Amino acid sequence: MEEVEEEGGGIGGWRRWRKREENEEELEKELKEEFNEKLEELEKELKQEWEEELEEELEEDDEELEEELEALEEKLEKLENGEELEEKDKELEEDLGKNWKELEKELKEKLEEDEELEEELKEELEEDEELEEELKEKLEEEELKEELEEELKEELEEKLEEE
Numbered sequence: 001m002e003e004v005e006e007e008g009g010g011i012g013g014w015r016r017w018r019k020r021e022e023n024e025e026e027l028e029k030e031l032k033e034e035f036n037e038k039l040e041e042l043e044k045e046l047k048q049e050w051e052e053e054l055e056e057e058l059e060e061d062d063e064e065l066e067e068e069l070e071a072l073e074e075k076l077e078k079l080e081n082g083e084e085l086e087e088k089d090k091e092l093e094e095d096l097g098k099n100w101k102e103l104e105k106e107l108k109e110k111l112e113e114d115e116e117l118e119e120e121l122k123e124e125l126e127e128d129e130e131l132e133e134e135l136k137e138k139l140e141e142e143e144l145k146e147e148l149e150e151e152l153k154e155e156l157e158e159k160l161e162e163e
């Protein structure tokens with residue numbers, strides 16, 4: 001009732017007070033509606049901003065994931081190529097091993113042949129040395145013969161001259 005007395009008391013005060021209460025309620029209702037509308041607008045704006053940001057982030061994430069996927073695909077391809085290269089390396093190593101064994105076998109055979117040839121050459125060399133020695137001896141004999149013949153000739157000539 002204090003409010004009624006503040007408005008001047010009586011029925012007029014009560015009406016003014018009641019009018020003011022109604023106006024305050026109306027104003028409060030309008031303010032609530034306006035607040036709710038602004039709140040809805042803000043919520044919509046925030047939601048839209050959030051959705052846009054989320055969409056941007058998703059796009060960025062998609063791009064990053066695509067880049068990562070491409071990198072992984074490249075790695076996978078390299079690994080597959082690496083496996084292929086490893087298989088080729090193994091095949092080459094096996095081929096080289098076979099070729100090496102064949103070459104080693106051929107070299108051993110050639111070495112044995114060379115040793116045999118060397119032995120034959122040594123024998124021939126020894127024979128040649130023997131022949132050379134024989135030839136030297138024959139040459140010496142021939143020279144001696146010639147000397148003897150020469151001496152004999154001289155002696156004969158001397159004897160003939162004496163006679």
